[in-house]
Amino acid sequence: MHYIEIKNINKSFHEGDTVHKVLDDVNLHLNEGELTILLGRRGSGKSTLLNLLSGIDIPDSGQIFMNSTEITLLREPARTIFRRKNVGFIFQFFNLIPTLTVNENLHLALELTDNFTPEGKERAKFLLNEVGLYDRRNSYPDVLSGGEQQRIAIARALVHNPGIILADEPTGNLDFKTADKVIEILDDLVKKNGKTMVMATHSRELTGLADRIIEFKGKSIIVSSQRQN
Amino acid sequence: MYPPRGKIDHFIPKAGLRYLFTHPWQTFLSSIGIMLGVAVILSIDIANESSGKAFDISMESVTGKTTHRLLSRQGDIDLSTYIKLRTEAGITISAPVIEENVKILIGNGYTATFLGLDPFSEREFRNFISADLTGDNTELSQLLSSNNKVLIPESFAREAKLTIGDTLSLKWGDGVLRVVCAGLIKSNEDVSGNRIEQFLISDIETARKLFNKGNFVSHIDLILTPSEVERITKTILSNPTLQLSTAEKSNETAKSMTEAFRLNLNAMSLLALIVGLFLIYNAMTFSVVQRRRLLALLRAAGVTQKDIFIQVMAESIFIASIGTIGGIVGGIFLGKIMLGL
Structure with missing residues (x-):
């Protein structure tokens, strides 16, 4: 069953009079429970595709179906609500709320999805233990290292039990050692929870984890390949 | 959703x-x-x-509760008209007023309106001459019994450092008049601390002598009902040199100056x-x-x-x-x- 279907997607950005076509007639499908890696150079369109999948941005034309919902038909407020309920997003720069503690960052995600219940709080506690930062639950993000912040961001993305995890260069702002640790945690948690995940990266080293690799070559050619198990 | x-x-x-x-x-x-x-x-x-x-307070201080004003097109108005008003038209609430602009010669000089009023007719129009004198009524009796006695606003006395008994020199036309401060008026001017216009008040007899008015006054202030207006129109205004204007209209000149x-x-x-x-x-x-x-x-x-x-x-x-x-x-x-x- 296809969890995500992308049909004839086009996306351009305007810079003055110049038009930069980033995605040109893209057709894709992603299966439920799979880890898909979007591979390509910086500026190749990986983040653009993730933003379209999450509903942060909309395509110029084409359709995107997620779990049978056509998100390209939704208006902005509805897309935001859909995103916060169904998508867990992990950003390159963590994007934790600096004025909320680690615990409150997770609780905000629960509150926005109507999951701020004793069970939800218990799940937040469980995930903080899983990423090894329960002891830092009352700290503010700015006193944590980059690796610790990204581990919190992973916990936040999973805490409301979304159908899909989207990760945009999750190790792009981390050193190699920390990046390995973060990927290990992310892979472990996603697989343990049976989640579908799409990760954008420019690092070929991560392709070994993927069920499916979609490589961005040039502006319009997208090569999809299946990992041989 | x-x-x-x-x-x-x-x-x-x-x-x-x-x-x-x-x-x-x-x-x-x-x-x-x-x-x-x-x-x-x-x-x-x-x-x-x-x-x-x-x-507005300053204007009200001068006009009081006056609704109408009887004026002469030739300048001053004969006091016989005042008598006719009371006898022929039966208008009892009326007050003759002498009004002149003077300059008080203190410091750089203060422009002021000199008002000569009849204390016995004033109670209905303006309250400062009959009730608001500081202390007892010794000043009122002095105002009536002696010549060249005036009342000045308390705030002005404070600003110009004047006390009761001080002599003031007033420039009027080419001449200089000398008057004595007989009392102070607690004027409404203190509400804001701003003063648009100063005024001096004397008994009407003192004003007549100071400004050589003889049997004339500047105007007659009136508080009239519509029926009384009609009566005046039929009797007094048969004299074409006289005119009846509303107090508002009289204030318009002053208002336009401050516009x-x-x-x-x-x-x-x-x-x-x-x-x-x-x-x-x-x-x-x-x-x-x-x-x-x-x-x-x-x-x-x-x-x-x-x-x-x-x-x-x-x-x-x-x-x-x-x-x-x-x-x-x-x-x-x-x-x-x-x-x-």
Whole structure:
């Protein structure tokens, strides 16, 4: 069953009079429970595709179906609500709320999805233990290292039990050692929870984890390949 | 698709308010911006309103409760008309007035209106000659029994450092008149501290002698009902040299003289409003721009534009409340300073 279907997607950005076509007639499908890696150079369109999948941005034309919902038909407020309920997003720069503690960052995600219940709080506690930062639950993000912040961001993305995890260069702002640790945690948690995940990266080293690799070559050619198990 | 109505998220306000408290200088500066805006608008408005009120009070002090004024087209009005008013037209509430412009020769000089009034007719029109004398009525008897005695406003006496018994020199035409201060009037002028016009008051007999009026007065003040107006029209106004005007019309000349003054104040008030609005707008823009990253992070976390708008509005109201309270206090203080200038 296809969890995500992308049909004839086009996306351009305007810079003055110049038009930069980033995605040109893209057709894709992603299966439920799979880890898909979007591979390509910086500026190749990986983040653009993730933003379209999450509903942060909309395509110029084409359709995107997620779990049978056509998100390209939704208006902005509805897309935001859909995103916060169904998508867990992990950003390159963590994007934790600096004025909320680690615990409150997770609780905000629960509150926005109507999951701020004793069970939800218990799940937040469980995930903080899983990423090894329960002891830092009352700290503010700015006193944590980059690796610790990204581990919190992973916990936040999973805490409301979304159908899909989207990760945009999750190790792009981390050193190699920390990046390995973060990927290990992310892979472990996603697989343990049976989640579908799409990760954008420019690092070929991560392709070994993927069920499916979609490589961005040039502006319009997208090569999809299946990992041989 | 939307969360149930009435649910109040509390981590969003918490994130916003913590930002305000963890950046106290930014919050303080935003509040100061609003405070200045409110203070500027309020102080100019206080000064404007007070000046206008002072003018109205000053006009009321001179005209009192007068509804109409009997004037002569030839200048002064014969006292025989006053007698006719009472006998032929049956108008009892009337007061003859001698009004002259003089210059009080103290310091750089003060322009003043000299009013010669009949204390026995005045009670119905103006209250300062019959009731508001400071101390007992010794001054009133002096005013009536002696020549060249005048009453002056208490505030003017204080400003010009005059006391009862002091002699004042008044320039009238080419001559100089000498009068003695017999008492002080507690005038309404003290309400604002601003004075549009000074006035001196004497008994009408003193004024007649000082200004060589003989059997003439400047005008006769009247408080008339519509039927009395009709009666006067039929009797007294048969003399074509006489005219009956309303008190409002009589004040129009003085009002037109102060029109430019009021226009300036209004222009200043509008300017203050623009400056104030600009200050408030800038303060609020500064406050939002400084938190742009936090707002973007909240949006990325899945907070809707509507929730962000509500949050920004709530914080703006919070900052604006602090600024407005400070601005009102500052505005009253500034207004008082401006009125003292």
